[in-house]
Amino acid sequence: MRVAVCQMNARDDRTVNLAAARDLLGRAAAAGATLAVLPEYVDYLGPGPGMPKPEPVDGEFSAFFAEAARELGIWVHAGSFHEAGPDPERTFNTSLIFNPAGELVETYRKIHLYDVEIPGRVSYQESRSVAPGERAVVTEIAGVPTGLSICYDLRFPELYRRLAIDGAKMLVVPAAFMMHTGRDHWEVLLRARAIENQCYVVAAGQIGDHEPGRTCFGRSMIIDPWGTVVAQAPDGVGIVCADIDLSRLENLRTELPSLANRRL
Template sequence: MTPTRFTAACVQMRSGRDPLKNRDAAVALVREAASQGAHFVQTPEMTSLVERERAALFDKVGPEEQDPTLLALREVARERGIVVHLGSNAIKNGDKIANRAFLIGPDGEIVASYDKVHLFDVDLPNGESWRESATYTGGDRAVLAETPWGWLGMTICYDVRFAALYRALAENGASFLSAPACFTKQTGEAHWHVLHRSRAIETGSFMISAAQGGLHEDGRETFGHSLIVDPWGRVLAEAGTEPGVILAEIDVGLVADARGRIPTLKNARPFRVEAVPAPAPAPVGQVASA
């Protein structure tokens, strides 16, 4: 029988430029979450390395099978008998890097991986400029991963702005959605909460998103505020900007309850978009008839 309740945890970090220090910090926080009773623990985007210098980034990352953080968290999952969602790591992928998330089962085996689909290419009003596509390869598939409590829709950070991705995951069986992130402080202050609550409400799903927070060694500042949101849009747990752990009790039955009360997944209908031009203006000197 599928369990109907579990404790979820988000690990908030402030990853720096040393992958091994970041690994050790992640391991310590995941163990802390497990010691507090978490059955499912998620770490943020770029758990193993936050490094904006392209040459240094490539120098510090390697292939998936050699990634020290992935190897360490697989061992912790096995040791504690928990599900670990590694929010993402930078993984060498040809001449670029994949921003890749992993779901690790209680036996330490990799259940699923997901490469971030939507890449953050933007010029911000404060002068910051980001071109993820110059360094990263974008994924081309949405991923549902099975957990002991139901299906998890795996996404990463900027994906949260693309509502159709979350609807597709929910329509295909996801009860839990996630967007572990390294959100900038500026965009996070404006949009982080409303985006997460919207994705939860629109799909009648839990949103579980661990985040990076604070001023990092490479100079970027991230928003933090790791969130766990229920299918009615209520915030069950929220962090500030400091590293640490948040936990929330997840009642899987709330998914069916929310979708029964507001059945948007069932009520959706196909439609077409039709552009209707304005009437041609009357010739000068003439008055259009009523």
């Protein structure tokens, strides 16, 4: 099947963000994509005080992308959005997957949260405003077993190995990787996850500036199970596509049976 990664620059206007996402999905469908993947936080990237009220899974955000999937006749991975959380202080960072009939077929809540404390340099606690998910998810997208993850999850290889053991042949990574880490780590980590788990990796990123004073790296890409980057977005808003070839994946797993040979 053909997969498209949609690279966008979400900012602090939810209406504008959703319109931009819908345009990218339309471009993906026109390019023949069976599946289009959007980046992390499609709904809003901006100052905390200006964030729209978080929604439940069956809210307006979900309805918007259900309609888009139905109108375009494609699978839509709606990146992630701010889902209403377990208490007033925290949201979930949640992915929604829709089939071509516009039906919500799976959700995933980001498990790993970025908490760092370096005296005199940086203090950031994602867990103060985001609640962690607790469920690793493999779901079928157009018949392909697909493992779900979001952004910072990428740094935890044990999650992806679990997804591969659970049958994943494709791993999806919507993200908003920051520029200073993305330029050194983004491609390296994505290729490592592809190689060690012998899976296709489909990674859609945010790109460009957003408030407060942050810049996302972009470089959305699709990587085959050998670790070869088969499609990569240039530094701007847009889409790139590649074909997922499961026969190639099975041949690689047969010729280099590292998953079958594992002992732990």
